[in-house]
Amino acid sequence: MAFQMYMVVFHGEFSQGTSRAVQQHIHKLNGFTLMVMKTGIIVAFDDSLVPAVQGHPGVKMVGGVTLSPHGYAADRLQRIFAENLSKQIQIKTE
């Protein structure tokens, strides 16, 4: 049981509807969308949920990814991921 980053690749041409449907599906599984692109999305969710995400009809493949600090835009991507993550996390106070 561990959160990991995944690249979720869509079937066929880019469709706004498919992209949203997959994001909502992942959100229902307590996952988070980190970045959205035309070919797919970079998300974070529990590794035990890979089959559930893979089972969505709009999903072609799911593969684990990591962020290399040596990448040309790694720091920017990290900032984008953090910003998008912060918009989806609700901090609950007692």
Place this chain on the structure above:
Amino acid sequence: MPNVGAELASVPFGKMIYDMASAIARSQVALDTASIQLVQVLARTTFDYVPDVVETLLPNPRQVKGANGAPLMDDDGNPVMITGVLVQTDVGTAFPLTLLQAGVNPTFYAFTNSTIEVKMSITSTQESSNTLSVGVSVSASADFLFASGSVSSHVNFTSSNKYSYSVTGSSSMSTTLAPVPPPKNMMPRFFLVNAIDISKISISQS
């Protein structure tokens, strides 16, 4: 008598190890294939990368206006001015960058530890019982002319042997899958040629 050594020897360890190793090898190939497919996806997925945004702060003096909108003057009759600031933004030309170049790498997995555990329980019981009963009956009679007597005896012998032998076994296999850095041969090499200064061109590889 049960032969524990023979029972243990009958466990197909070799086949179990081979089957497990074979399954791991097939799984490893499938995982590597999926990771390589992901490398191709990451290498094809591009986004417009803006290398830099330059913000320049420039002076922007303004005259302060009074209550009715007229320019506010000081006691000497000079207009009251504030420095002000003008932010000039210059966005660098965007160019396409692949996710792989940007730093998103596929995760490769490797089986790090595999265990085969075989548990065997051998139970053997033997129960013997023998029963021996001996009986003798004697009868005698006598009357006026003759006398008679009889002796009879019986022997009952019962022997029973119960023998039970049971072997139960269970086996379990476990393996650990861990993420590992991408193998160098499966990742493209990146060369960065820094030609900003023509007199000091440098090439670096990552």
